[in-house]
Amino acid sequence: MRNGWVETTLGEISEVIGGGTPSTAIAEYWDGNIVWLTPTEITSQDGKVISDSIRKITDLGFRNSGAQMLPKDSVILTSRASVGYVALSGIDLCTNQGFQSLVPKESVLAKFLMFWIQQNRPEFESRSAGSTFKEISKSNVKSIKLSIPALPEQKRIVDLISSVDSYIEALQQQLESAKRSRNAVLHELLTAGRDDWEYKTLSDICEVRDGTHDSPKPSHEGFALVTSKNIKDGKLDLQSAYLISPQDYIEVNKRSKVEQFNLLISMIGTIGEVIVVEVEPNFAIKNVGLLKSTEPILSRYLCHYLGSQLGKNSISLSVSGSTQKFISLGKLRVLPILYPPRQNQKAIVDTMSFFDQQISKNLEVATRIKNLRSSLLSDLLSGEHEIPASYDKVMGAA
Template sequence: MKQGWEIKKLGEVSEILNGGTPKTNITEYWDSDIHWITPADLGKLRKPTVDDTPRKITRLGLEKSSAKLFPINSVVLSTRAPIGHLAINEVPMSTNQGCRGIIPSKKLDTWYLFYFLKKNVELLDSLGTGATFKELSTKSLSGVEIPIPPLPEQQRIVSILDKCFVAIDKAKANAEQNLKNAKELFESYLQGVFEKLFDERERKNISEVAKVIGGYSFKSGDFKKEGKYQVIRMGNVRPGIIRENESPVFIDELDEKALSKALLIPKDVIITQTGTKNKRDYGFTVIIEKENYLLNQRIAAIRFSKEFLPEFFLYFSWTNIFKDQYFANETGTVGQGNVGIRAITDSQVPSIPLKEQQTIVRQLDALRAETQKLEAVYQKKIADLEELKKSILQKAFAGELRSPEGAVSANDGYSPSKKENKKSPERV
C-alpha cells in the first residue's frame, strides 16, 4: 500500500441506505415525481449515470415503503437479482428493496467509489447469501474494505480511469461494429445467392427431394446421465451446431421399433419446431455428423435423396426465403409457437444439378470460413479490451496507475473491407 493511503471499511466512509417498494395496489403511492429504480432497470442502463427512471412514486409512497431518498451523486448498487449493477444518480432517487444507496463521506470521491465497486463486483457477489437468490446485506456491504488515498489522488485516479475507459469503450464499439459487419457480409452474400436461384431456377417441394421424419416421444423417466445413445433435444440445437454438453441426456437401450423411428444417421438435417410465437427463435438447422444420436419430439429430421446435398439445404435454410415459408405455417398461443411437419414438406427449395449445388456449397464454405476467422479476431479483441479494463482497475486500487497517454487507440480494430491492423492496445 502506498504511503498516505488508508484501508477503511465501506461503512466507515459512507452511509448505506436501503430501498423499499410501496404497495402496488394503492394508486396514491405511484406515478408522481420521486424517481424509483430496480435492479432490472439498472441492468438496462447504457451509461454509468441515471437521471430518469421508468417508474416514480409519491412522497407518501416513499414514507410507507420505509425506503430512503438518495441524494444526488450517490452510488446506487443492486444487491440482489443480481448483485453488482451500478449507477451514479444525477437526481434524487429511491429504489426497491433489491438495491442500496451508498452516500460517500467528504473523504471519498463518488466516482472513485463507483470504480472501486465496479472492480469488485465478483467480491460483492461472493458475499451474498440466500437459497432462492443471493442477497448482499447492508452489514456485509459495510464491512468491505476500500483503500483510501488522499482526495486529490482519488481525483487523479478517476481522471485517468475516465480517459482510459472512454478510449477502451470506443475501441470496443469499433470492434463490435466490425463483428456485426463480418456477420452481415456472409448473410448478405448468402441471401443474394439463393434469391437469384429461387427466382430464376426450378423449384421443388422438400417432399419431392427428401423424407421428413418426426421426432420420437421419449419418456423423460427413461433418460440417464450417460449411455449408448444421446437424445437430441431442443436445447441441443443451434444454427449449424449440436451442443452436446447442453443438459445432455442418454438412453442406453431401446427396442428395435423405437430405434428405427428415432435413430439419426449422418447427413440428416434436423430442424427445431417449437419456440416463441412471432419471434423466429427456432427453426434452427444442423447436419448430423455422428452416429448414436436419437431424435426427440418437436424436432424433425430431413433425409435427402442422393441428388440433393444436405449442405446445400442447410445454407438455404438460413435464408429469409426458407424462413418465410416455414413460419407462414406457425400455430400456437401467444407464448409458444409451433410448426408442423407439413410446413417442412411443403416448403420449396431451388432444384439445380448436383454439381452446381457442390460448387455453391464450396463457395459458401470458403466465405463462411473467412468470416468466422474475422469474427474470432473481433471477439478476442472485445474480450481483450474487457481484460484491459480489469487490469487498469487492479492497478488503480493498488496505487500503480500511471498517465494514460497513448494507452488505447480509439480506432483499434479494423473493417472487413480493410487489411488486419496488427497493433493492439498498449497496457496502462
C-alpha cells in the same frame, strides 16, 4: 499494497440505499416521469450509464413506494436473483426492492466503485442467501471490505479502463454492423431467385424428426442431452447440457440419432435457433427438431435459409401456444423452404461463409480485449501494480 492505498468497507465510503415498488393496482402511481428500474434492466446493461427505464412512476407513486431517490452518478447495484450487476445513474432515479445501490462519498469515484464491484461480483454472489432466489442484504453489502487508492490514482485507473471500454464498444459496433451487412446480403441473394427456384416443404427435402419426449435421469457421467436452450446464436452449448447414462443414450438414439451434417432446430421456448452439426456427434436430443440431411452444402443452405428473415417469418406463422411457445413436428415438416438448384445453394453457402469467417475473427478480437480488460483491472485493483508515468503523457497528448 503500495503506499496511498487504504483498507475500508463499502459502508464507510458510500451510503447504501434500497428501493421499493408502488402498488400495481393503483393506476395513478404509474406512467409518470420518474425513472424506476428493475434488476433485468441492469443485467442487460452492466457497466453502462442508465438514464431511462421500461416503466416510470408518478410522484404520488414514488411517495407511496418505499423507494428512495438516487442522485446522478450513484452506483446502481442489483441485490436479488441476479446479484452484483452494476450501472451508473445518468440522472436522479429510483429502483424497486431488488437493489442495494451505493451513493459514493467524497473519498471514492463512482466509476472506480462500479469497476471494483464488476471485478468482485463473485464476492457479492457468495454472500447471497435464499431458497426461492438469492439475495444479499444491506448489512452484508456494507460490510464488504476493499482497498482504494487516493482520488488521483482512482482517476488514472478509471481513465485507463474507460479507454479500453471505448475500444470494446467500437469493436462491438463494428461486429453488429458486419452482422447487419451479412443478413442484408443473404436476403438479397434469397430474393433474387430465378424460374428454376421453387418452394418445397422441409419434409420434401429431407427426413424431419424430433428428439425424445421422455426425461432421462441426470447421470454423473455419460453423454450430453441437448435441449432447445443449448442451441443459441448459431452455437451448440454442450457445457450447460446435463449428462445421461450410456443406456439412456442408446435408448434415445433409437428414435432420433444425430449424425454429422444433420441440422438441429429449437422447437420450444426460443423457437427457430438452428445449427449444422459439423463434427461427428456424441450427444442425444430432447424436444429438438432433427433435419436428417447429410449433404454439407444442402445442410448449410438450409441453416442459412431458416436463419434468414424469410425463414424466420415462415417459422413465426407456424408457432402455437400461449404460455410457452412451440412449433409442432407436423408444422415443422410442412414448413415452406425456398429451394434453388445446387449450384445456387453452393454460391449462397460460399458467400455466407466469407461473411461468417470475418464476423468470427472480429468476435475473437473482441473476446481477447474483454479478457485483457479483466486481467488489467484485476492487476490495477490489487494495489500491487502502478500505471507507468508514460501513460499520463499519452493521455495528455490525446
